[in-house]
Amino acid sequence: MPLLAAARLDFSIVRESLPELGSGALWTLEVTATGIVGMLLVGIVGAAMRTSNSAPARGFATAFAEFFRNTPPLVHIFFAYFALPVVGIKLPAFVAGTLALVFYQGAIAIEILRAGIEAVPKGQFEAASALGLSGFEQFRSIVMPQAFRISLPALGNNLISLLKNTSLISAIGAIEITGVANDIIAIRLTSAELYLTVGAFYLCSVFILSGILRSTEARLARYGT
Amino acid sequence: MSPAYFSALRDVIVHGLPVTVEVSFASMLIAVAGGLILGVVRALRNPALDAIVIAYVEVLRGIPLLVLMFFVFFGLPQLGFHFPEIPSAIIALGLWGAANATEIVRGAIFSIASGQSEAGSALGLGWLQVMTSIVLPQALRRMIPPFMSLFVAIVESSSLAALIGVRDLLEIVRIKVENDATLWLPLLISILFIYFLINYPISLLSQRLEKRLA
Numbered sequence: 001m002p003l004l005a006a007a008r009l010d011f012s013i014v015r016e017s018l019p020e021l022g023s024g025a026l027w028t029l030e031v032t033a034t035g036i037v038g039m040l041l042v043g044i045v046g047a048a049m050r051t052s053n054s055a056p057a058r059g060f061a062t063a064f065a066e067f068f069r070n071t072p073p074l075v076h077i078f079f080a081y082f083a084l085p086v087v088g089i090k091l092p093a094f095v096a097g098t099l100a101l102v103f104y105q106g107a108i109a110i111e112i113l114r115a116g117i118e119a120v121p122k123g124q125f126e127a128a129s130a131l132g133l134s135g136f137e138q139f140r141s142i143v144m145p146q147a148f149r150i151s152l153p154a155l156g157n158n159l160i161s162l163l164k165n166t167s168l169i170s171a172i173g174a175i176e177i178t179g180v181a182n183d184i185i186a187i188r189l190t191s192a193e194l195y196l197t198v199g200a201f202y203l204c205s206v207f208i209l210s211g212i213l214r215s216t217e218a219r220l221a222r223y224g225t
Numbered sequence: 226m227s228p229a230y231f232s233a234l235r236d237v238i239v240h241g242l243p244v245t246v247e248v249s250f251a252s253m254l255i256a257v258a259g260g261l262i263l264g265v266v267r268a269l270r271n272p273a274l275d276a277i278v279i280a281y282v283e284v285l286r287g288i289p290l291l292v293l294m295f296f297v298f299f300g301l302p303q304l305g306f307h308f309p310e311i312p313s314a315i316i317a318l319g320l321w322g323a324a325n326a327t328e329i330v331r332g333a334i335f336s337i338a339s340g341q342s343e344a345g346s347a348l349g350l351g352w353l354q355v356m357t358s359i360v361l362p363q364a365l366r367r368m369i370p371p372f373m374s375l376f377v378a379i380v381e382s383s384s385l386a387a388l389i390g391v392r393d394l395l396e397i398v399r400i401k402v403e404n405d406a407t408l409w410l411p412l413l414i415s416i417l418f419i420y421f422l423i424n425y426p427i428s429l430l431s432q433r434l435e436k437r438l439a
Contacts, residue, residue, distance in 0.1 A: 008303060008304055008305070009303075009304075066425065066428070067417075067421060069428075070377060070381075070420070070421050070424035070425050070428055071381065071417045071420045071421050071424070072380075072381040072382070072383075072384040072395075072420055073381065074381075074384045074385055074387075074388075074395065075384055075395060075413060075416060075417055075420065076417075078395070078409075078413055079413045079414075079417070082402070082406075082409040082413070083409040083410040083413045083414070085409075086406070086407055086409055086410040087410065164288070164289040164290070165289065166289075167289035167291045167292055168289075168291060168385075170291070171291075171388055178289070178291060178292060178295075181295075182295075185299065190303065191295070191296075191299040191300045191303060192296065192299075192300035192301070192303045192304060195292055195295055195296040195299070195300045196296070196300070198292055199288040199292050199293070199296065202287065202288045202289055202292065203284060203287040203288055206286075206287040206288075207287065
Protein backbone atom coordinates (compact mmCIF):
# COMPACT_ATOMS: atom_id res chain seq x y z
CA MET A 1 0.00 0.00 0.00
CA PRO A 2 2.65 2.62 0.88
CA LEU A 3 4.54 1.75 -2.31
CA LEU A 4 1.37 2.05 -4.36
CA ALA A 5 0.66 5.37 -2.65
CA ALA A 6 4.17 6.68 -3.34
CA ALA A 7 3.68 5.86 -7.01
CA ARG A 8 0.95 8.50 -7.12
CA LEU A 9 3.44 11.24 -6.25
CA ASP A 10 4.89 13.34 -9.04
CA PHE A 11 7.62 15.71 -7.91
CA SER A 12 7.96 17.47 -11.26
CA ILE A 13 5.61 20.13 -9.89
CA VAL A 14 8.25 20.95 -7.27
CA ARG A 15 10.91 21.37 -9.96
CA GLU A 16 8.62 23.69 -11.94
CA SER A 17 7.83 25.82 -8.88
CA LEU A 18 11.41 26.07 -7.64
CA PRO A 19 11.75 29.88 -8.16
CA GLU A 20 8.55 30.60 -6.19
CA LEU A 21 9.47 28.13 -3.45
CA GLY A 22 12.95 29.65 -3.23
CA SER A 23 11.56 33.14 -2.78
CA GLY A 24 9.13 31.80 -0.17
CA ALA A 25 12.00 30.11 1.67
CA LEU A 26 13.91 33.41 1.75
CA TRP A 27 10.86 35.16 3.20
CA THR A 28 10.57 32.45 5.87
CA LEU A 29 14.20 32.96 6.86
CA GLU A 30 13.82 36.74 6.81
CA VAL A 31 10.73 36.69 9.04
CA THR A 32 12.53 34.27 11.36
CA ALA A 33 15.63 36.51 11.57
CA THR A 34 13.55 39.64 12.22
CA GLY A 35 11.45 37.71 14.70
CA ILE A 36 14.53 36.51 16.62
CA VAL A 37 15.72 40.10 17.10
CA GLY A 38 12.26 41.28 18.16
CA MET A 39 11.70 38.30 20.43
CA LEU A 40 15.02 38.83 22.23
CA LEU A 41 14.27 42.54 22.62
CA VAL A 42 10.83 41.87 24.12
CA GLY A 43 12.29 39.09 26.26
CA ILE A 44 15.17 41.12 27.68
CA VAL A 45 13.13 44.28 28.36
CA GLY A 46 10.22 42.23 29.73
CA ALA A 47 12.44 40.11 31.98
CA ALA A 48 14.15 43.26 33.29
CA MET A 49 10.72 44.70 34.15
CA ARG A 50 9.54 41.38 35.55
CA THR A 51 12.46 41.29 38.03
CA SER A 52 12.61 45.03 38.76
CA ASN A 53 11.70 46.75 42.04
CA SER A 54 8.89 48.74 40.44
CA ALA A 55 5.51 47.14 41.09
CA PRO A 56 3.77 48.65 38.02
CA ALA A 57 6.59 47.47 35.73
CA ARG A 58 6.46 43.99 37.27
CA GLY A 59 2.68 43.87 36.97
CA PHE A 60 2.68 44.99 33.35
CA ALA A 61 5.40 42.54 32.27
CA THR A 62 3.72 39.66 34.13
CA ALA A 63 0.30 40.38 32.62
CA PHE A 64 1.83 40.74 29.14
CA ALA A 65 3.77 37.48 29.38
CA GLU A 66 0.92 35.45 30.89
CA PHE A 67 -1.65 36.74 28.41
CA PHE A 68 0.35 36.23 25.25
CA ARG A 69 1.83 32.84 26.07
CA ASN A 70 -1.55 31.42 27.09
CA THR A 71 -3.41 32.46 23.91
CA PRO A 72 -2.95 31.08 20.37
CA PRO A 73 -0.35 32.78 18.14
CA LEU A 74 -2.67 32.23 15.16
CA VAL A 75 -5.32 34.41 16.84
CA HIS A 76 -2.68 37.11 17.55
CA ILE A 77 -1.83 37.06 13.87
CA PHE A 78 -5.49 37.46 12.87
CA PHE A 79 -5.81 40.24 15.44
CA ALA A 80 -2.81 42.19 14.09
CA TYR A 81 -4.02 41.86 10.50
CA PHE A 82 -7.84 42.06 10.73
CA ALA A 83 -8.70 43.73 14.04
CA LEU A 84 -6.11 46.52 14.17
CA PRO A 85 -7.41 48.12 10.92
CA VAL A 86 -10.78 48.55 12.70
CA VAL A 87 -9.02 51.02 15.01
CA GLY A 88 -7.10 52.62 12.12
CA ILE A 89 -3.84 50.63 12.25
CA LYS A 90 -3.30 49.03 8.84
CA LEU A 91 -0.23 46.83 8.52
CA PRO A 92 0.95 44.74 5.56
CA ALA A 93 0.58 40.97 6.11
CA PHE A 94 4.29 40.34 6.67
CA VAL A 95 4.59 43.15 9.21
CA ALA A 96 1.40 42.21 11.08
CA GLY A 97 2.41 38.54 11.13
CA THR A 98 5.96 39.17 12.30
CA LEU A 99 4.77 41.58 14.99
CA ALA A 100 2.25 39.06 16.32
CA LEU A 101 4.88 36.32 16.43
CA VAL A 102 7.30 38.66 18.23
CA PHE A 103 4.66 39.21 20.92
CA TYR A 104 3.93 35.49 21.36
CA GLN A 105 7.52 34.20 21.30
CA GLY A 106 8.63 37.32 23.22
CA ALA A 107 6.18 36.50 26.02
CA ILE A 108 7.72 33.02 26.27
CA ALA A 109 11.22 34.56 26.21
CA ILE A 110 10.29 36.83 29.15
CA GLU A 111 9.50 33.78 31.29
CA ILE A 112 12.67 31.96 30.17
CA LEU A 113 14.93 34.95 30.91
CA ARG A 114 13.18 35.66 34.21
CA ALA A 115 14.00 32.11 35.33
CA GLY A 116 17.57 32.70 34.08
CA ILE A 117 17.91 35.92 36.08
CA GLU A 118 16.59 34.22 39.21
CA ALA A 119 19.18 31.46 38.73
CA VAL A 120 22.09 33.95 38.80
CA PRO A 121 23.70 33.58 42.27
CA LYS A 122 22.81 36.34 44.78
CA GLY A 123 26.48 37.12 45.37
CA GLN A 124 26.76 38.37 41.79
CA PHE A 125 24.16 41.08 42.43
CA GLU A 126 25.86 42.01 45.72
CA ALA A 127 29.31 42.12 44.13
CA ALA A 128 27.96 44.29 41.31
CA SER A 129 26.50 46.85 43.70
CA ALA A 130 29.66 46.72 45.85
CA LEU A 131 31.54 47.80 42.71
CA GLY A 132 29.30 50.87 42.62
CA LEU A 133 27.62 49.97 39.34
CA SER A 134 24.25 51.58 38.61
CA GLY A 135 21.15 49.40 38.35
CA PHE A 136 21.27 49.45 34.55
CA GLU A 137 25.01 48.73 34.49
CA GLN A 138 24.53 45.79 36.84
CA PHE A 139 21.80 44.38 34.65
CA ARG A 140 23.67 44.90 31.40
CA SER A 141 27.15 43.74 32.28
CA ILE A 142 26.78 41.38 35.25
CA VAL A 143 23.30 39.85 35.45
CA MET A 144 22.11 39.60 31.84
CA PRO A 145 25.20 37.89 30.34
CA GLN A 146 24.97 35.13 32.97
CA ALA A 147 21.18 34.85 32.78
CA PHE A 148 21.44 34.64 29.00
CA ARG A 149 23.92 31.75 29.17
CA ILE A 150 21.73 29.88 31.67
CA SER A 151 18.65 30.46 29.49
CA LEU A 152 20.26 29.55 26.19
CA PRO A 153 18.91 25.98 25.82
CA ALA A 154 15.31 27.10 26.50
CA LEU A 155 15.76 30.21 24.33
CA GLY A 156 17.01 27.94 21.56
CA ASN A 157 13.82 25.89 21.70
CA ASN A 158 11.88 29.13 21.50
CA LEU A 159 13.85 30.16 18.38
CA ILE A 160 13.03 26.83 16.75
CA SER A 161 9.38 27.24 17.70
CA LEU A 162 9.47 30.73 16.13
CA LEU A 163 10.93 29.35 12.90
CA LYS A 164 8.12 26.78 12.66
CA ASN A 165 5.43 29.28 13.67
CA THR A 166 6.35 31.60 10.79
CA SER A 167 4.24 29.15 8.73
CA LEU A 168 1.16 30.57 10.50
CA ILE A 169 1.45 33.93 8.75
CA SER A 170 0.46 32.19 5.51
CA ALA A 171 -3.08 32.30 6.99
CA ILE A 172 -3.25 36.07 6.38
CA GLY A 173 -1.84 35.79 2.87
CA ALA A 174 1.87 36.30 3.51
CA ILE A 175 3.73 34.34 0.84
CA GLU A 176 6.48 32.74 2.90
CA ILE A 177 7.15 29.14 1.90
CA THR A 178 3.90 27.64 3.27
CA GLY A 179 1.89 30.42 1.61
CA VAL A 180 3.70 29.83 -1.69
CA ALA A 181 2.84 26.13 -1.47
CA ASN A 182 -0.81 26.95 -0.76
CA ASP A 183 -0.97 29.30 -3.75
CA ILE A 184 0.51 26.72 -6.12
CA ILE A 185 -1.81 24.04 -4.73
CA ALA A 186 -4.85 26.26 -5.28
CA ILE A 187 -4.03 26.38 -9.01
CA ARG A 188 -2.52 22.94 -9.64
CA LEU A 189 -4.77 20.95 -7.28
CA THR A 190 -1.98 18.60 -6.24
CA SER A 191 -0.67 19.01 -2.74
CA ALA A 192 1.14 16.02 -1.20
CA GLU A 193 4.43 16.62 -3.08
CA LEU A 194 4.53 20.30 -2.19
CA TYR A 195 3.75 19.81 1.50
CA LEU A 196 6.41 17.06 1.68
CA THR A 197 8.93 19.43 0.08
CA VAL A 198 7.99 22.34 2.35
CA GLY A 199 8.13 19.99 5.35
CA ALA A 200 11.63 18.90 4.31
CA PHE A 201 12.69 22.55 4.03
CA TYR A 202 11.56 23.27 7.61
CA LEU A 203 13.15 20.06 8.86
CA CYS A 204 16.53 21.02 7.34
CA SER A 205 16.26 24.58 8.64
CA VAL A 206 15.44 23.32 12.15
CA PHE A 207 18.41 20.92 12.08
CA ILE A 208 20.79 23.68 10.94
CA LEU A 209 19.44 26.12 13.53
CA SER A 210 19.70 23.60 16.36
CA GLY A 211 23.25 22.76 15.24
CA ILE A 212 24.19 26.46 15.45
CA LEU A 213 22.54 26.71 18.86
CA ARG A 214 24.38 23.66 20.20
CA SER A 215 27.76 24.97 19.08
CA THR A 216 26.97 28.39 20.60
CA GLU A 217 26.07 26.70 23.88
CA ALA A 218 29.35 24.75 23.80
CA ARG A 219 31.31 27.93 23.08
CA LEU A 220 29.64 29.89 25.89
CA ALA A 221 30.09 26.97 28.31
CA ARG A 222 33.80 27.86 28.44
CA TYR A 223 32.90 30.81 30.64
CA GLY A 224 31.47 28.43 33.24
CA THR A 225 27.92 28.36 34.47
CA MET B 226 -21.55 46.83 22.17
CA SER B 227 -23.97 46.13 19.39
CA PRO B 228 -26.64 43.42 19.40
CA ALA B 229 -24.87 41.99 16.33
CA TYR B 230 -21.80 41.41 18.50
CA PHE B 231 -23.74 39.62 21.20
CA SER B 232 -25.59 37.35 18.80
CA ALA B 233 -22.30 36.54 17.04
CA LEU B 234 -20.55 35.89 20.36
CA ARG B 235 -23.38 33.58 21.40
CA ASP B 236 -22.85 31.48 18.24
CA VAL B 237 -19.08 31.49 18.76
CA ILE B 238 -19.52 30.13 22.29
CA VAL B 239 -22.41 27.74 21.60
CA HIS B 240 -21.03 26.26 18.36
CA GLY B 241 -17.30 27.02 18.36
CA LEU B 242 -16.26 26.34 21.94
CA PRO B 243 -17.45 22.67 22.04
CA VAL B 244 -15.51 21.96 18.84
CA THR B 245 -12.33 23.58 20.21
CA VAL B 246 -12.72 21.53 23.40
CA GLU B 247 -13.42 18.33 21.44
CA VAL B 248 -10.42 18.69 19.13
CA SER B 249 -8.12 19.66 22.02
CA PHE B 250 -9.29 16.91 24.35
CA ALA B 251 -9.11 14.11 21.76
CA SER B 252 -5.62 15.27 20.75
CA MET B 253 -4.50 15.32 24.40
CA LEU B 254 -5.65 11.71 24.81
CA ILE B 255 -3.71 10.60 21.72
CA ALA B 256 -0.68 12.62 22.86
CA VAL B 257 -0.63 11.09 26.36
CA ALA B 258 -1.28 7.53 25.18
CA GLY B 259 1.22 7.78 22.31
CA GLY B 260 3.82 9.49 24.50
CA LEU B 261 3.58 6.86 27.24
CA ILE B 262 3.92 3.99 24.76
CA LEU B 263 6.78 5.51 22.77
CA GLY B 264 8.53 6.82 25.90
CA VAL B 265 8.50 3.35 27.47
CA VAL B 266 9.70 1.87 24.17
CA ARG B 267 12.68 4.27 24.42
CA ALA B 268 13.38 2.90 27.90
CA LEU B 269 13.83 -0.58 26.38
CA ARG B 270 17.08 0.74 24.85
CA ASN B 271 16.62 -1.40 21.76
CA PRO B 272 18.73 0.25 19.00
CA ALA B 273 16.30 -0.53 16.16
CA LEU B 274 13.21 0.63 18.07
CA ASP B 275 15.12 3.69 19.33
CA ALA B 276 15.95 4.67 15.76
CA ILE B 277 12.30 4.46 14.72
CA VAL B 278 11.00 6.44 17.68
CA ILE B 279 13.77 9.07 17.38
CA ALA B 280 13.01 9.51 13.67
CA TYR B 281 9.30 9.92 14.42
CA VAL B 282 9.93 12.45 17.19
CA GLU B 283 12.51 14.46 15.25
CA VAL B 284 10.43 14.69 12.08
CA LEU B 285 7.17 15.57 13.84
CA ARG B 286 8.94 18.18 15.99
CA GLY B 287 10.94 19.51 13.07
CA ILE B 288 8.05 20.49 10.80
CA PRO B 289 5.37 23.09 11.53
CA LEU B 290 2.10 21.65 12.81
CA LEU B 291 0.29 23.65 10.12
CA VAL B 292 2.19 21.87 7.33
CA LEU B 293 1.42 18.51 8.97
CA MET B 294 -2.27 19.39 9.22
CA PHE B 295 -2.42 20.55 5.59
CA PHE B 296 -0.63 17.35 4.54
CA VAL B 297 -3.12 15.17 6.43
CA PHE B 298 -6.16 17.03 5.13
CA PHE B 299 -5.15 18.07 1.59
CA GLY B 300 -2.25 15.72 0.80
CA LEU B 301 -3.34 12.31 2.08
CA PRO B 302 -6.47 12.04 -0.13
CA GLN B 303 -4.08 12.12 -3.10
CA LEU B 304 -2.51 8.96 -1.63
CA GLY B 305 -5.89 7.35 -1.06
CA PHE B 306 -6.58 8.28 2.57
CA HIS B 307 -9.59 10.54 3.10
CA PHE B 308 -10.36 12.05 6.49
CA PRO B 309 -13.00 14.71 7.20
CA GLU B 310 -11.98 18.05 8.78
CA ILE B 311 -12.25 17.24 12.49
CA PRO B 312 -10.54 13.81 12.32
CA SER B 313 -7.76 15.35 10.19
CA ALA B 314 -7.19 18.05 12.80
CA ILE B 315 -7.18 15.50 15.63
CA ILE B 316 -4.80 13.16 13.76
CA ALA B 317 -2.32 15.96 13.06
CA LEU B 318 -2.54 17.51 16.52
CA GLY B 319 -2.49 14.10 18.23
CA LEU B 320 0.57 12.85 16.30
CA TRP B 321 2.36 16.15 16.96
CA GLY B 322 1.41 16.03 20.64
CA ALA B 323 2.53 12.40 20.93
CA ALA B 324 5.99 13.32 19.59
CA ASN B 325 6.34 16.03 22.23
CA ALA B 326 4.90 13.75 24.91
CA THR B 327 7.44 11.04 24.05
CA GLU B 328 10.26 13.42 24.95
CA ILE B 329 8.52 14.28 28.23
CA VAL B 330 8.02 10.61 29.18
CA ARG B 331 11.52 9.61 28.12
CA GLY B 332 13.05 12.50 30.08
CA ALA B 333 11.06 11.63 33.20
CA ILE B 334 11.90 7.91 33.03
CA PHE B 335 15.61 8.56 32.56
CA SER B 336 15.56 11.11 35.41
CA ILE B 337 14.69 8.35 37.88
CA ALA B 338 17.99 7.21 39.41
CA SER B 339 19.15 3.86 37.99
CA GLY B 340 19.54 2.56 41.57
CA GLN B 341 15.73 2.39 41.70
CA SER B 342 15.43 -0.09 38.84
CA GLU B 343 18.51 -1.99 40.03
CA ALA B 344 16.88 -2.38 43.44
CA GLY B 345 13.75 -3.61 41.68
CA SER B 346 15.67 -6.23 39.70
CA ALA B 347 17.51 -7.24 42.89
CA LEU B 348 14.09 -7.96 44.39
CA GLY B 349 13.56 -10.38 41.52
CA LEU B 350 11.08 -8.23 39.57
CA GLY B 351 10.95 -8.52 35.80
CA TRP B 352 11.59 -5.55 33.47
CA LEU B 353 7.89 -4.84 33.01
CA GLN B 354 7.20 -5.01 36.73
CA VAL B 355 10.14 -2.72 37.53
CA MET B 356 8.79 -0.29 34.95
CA THR B 357 5.14 -0.33 36.02
CA SER B 358 5.52 -0.55 39.80
CA ILE B 359 8.80 1.28 40.51
CA VAL B 360 9.94 3.58 37.71
CA LEU B 361 6.68 4.85 36.17
CA PRO B 362 4.92 5.79 39.44
CA GLN B 363 7.89 8.03 40.32
CA ALA B 364 8.36 9.29 36.78
CA LEU B 365 4.65 10.14 36.39
CA ARG B 366 4.89 12.88 39.02
CA ARG B 367 7.73 14.54 37.13
CA MET B 368 5.76 14.33 33.87
CA ILE B 369 2.79 16.31 35.16
CA PRO B 370 4.14 19.89 34.86
CA PRO B 371 5.56 19.47 31.32
CA PHE B 372 2.41 17.61 30.27
CA MET B 373 0.35 20.59 31.39
CA SER B 374 2.49 22.91 29.30
CA LEU B 375 1.88 20.55 26.39
CA PHE B 376 -1.88 20.74 27.02
CA VAL B 377 -1.70 24.54 26.84
CA ALA B 378 0.18 24.23 23.54
CA ILE B 379 -2.45 21.80 22.25
CA VAL B 380 -5.36 24.11 23.12
CA GLU B 381 -3.52 26.99 21.42
CA SER B 382 -2.68 24.87 18.39
CA SER B 383 -6.25 23.58 18.04
CA SER B 384 -6.95 26.99 16.47
CA LEU B 385 -5.00 25.83 13.41
CA ALA B 386 -7.90 23.49 12.67
CA ALA B 387 -9.85 26.58 11.53
CA LEU B 388 -7.50 26.74 8.53
CA ILE B 389 -8.77 23.37 7.23
CA GLY B 390 -12.38 24.38 7.84
CA VAL B 391 -13.06 22.94 11.31
CA ARG B 392 -15.75 25.14 12.87
CA ASP B 393 -13.93 25.92 16.11
CA LEU B 394 -13.83 29.25 17.99
CA LEU B 395 -11.67 30.95 15.38
CA GLU B 396 -13.55 29.58 12.36
CA ILE B 397 -16.95 30.69 13.70
CA VAL B 398 -15.46 34.16 14.19
CA ARG B 399 -14.24 34.07 10.59
CA ILE B 400 -17.75 33.14 9.44
CA LYS B 401 -19.39 35.86 11.56
CA VAL B 402 -17.19 38.68 10.23
CA GLU B 403 -18.06 37.91 6.62
CA ASN B 404 -21.07 40.24 6.85
CA ASP B 405 -19.58 42.79 9.22
CA ALA B 406 -15.81 43.37 9.32
CA THR B 407 -16.08 45.66 12.37
CA LEU B 408 -16.84 42.52 14.41
CA TRP B 409 -13.21 41.36 13.99
CA LEU B 410 -12.03 43.47 16.93
CA PRO B 411 -14.58 42.52 19.62
CA LEU B 412 -14.87 38.89 18.53
CA LEU B 413 -11.12 38.25 18.40
CA ILE B 414 -10.69 39.89 21.81
CA SER B 415 -13.51 37.68 23.10
CA ILE B 416 -11.97 34.42 21.91
CA LEU B 417 -8.53 35.49 23.14
CA PHE B 418 -10.10 35.72 26.59
CA ILE B 419 -11.83 32.35 26.18
CA TYR B 420 -8.51 30.70 25.27
CA PHE B 421 -6.87 32.51 28.18
CA LEU B 422 -9.53 31.34 30.62
CA ILE B 423 -8.93 27.73 29.54
CA ASN B 424 -5.13 27.90 29.49
CA TYR B 425 -4.19 30.16 32.38
CA PRO B 426 -5.41 27.81 35.14
CA ILE B 427 -3.50 24.93 33.51
CA SER B 428 -0.34 27.08 33.29
CA LEU B 429 -0.72 28.24 36.87
CA LEU B 430 -1.17 24.69 38.15
CA SER B 431 1.86 23.57 36.13
CA GLN B 432 4.02 26.33 37.67
CA ARG B 433 2.81 25.49 41.20
CA LEU B 434 3.49 21.77 40.79
CA GLU B 435 6.88 22.46 39.28
CA LYS B 436 7.85 24.58 42.28
CA ARG B 437 6.65 21.92 44.69
CA LEU B 438 8.54 19.15 42.89
CA ALA B 439 11.74 21.19 42.68
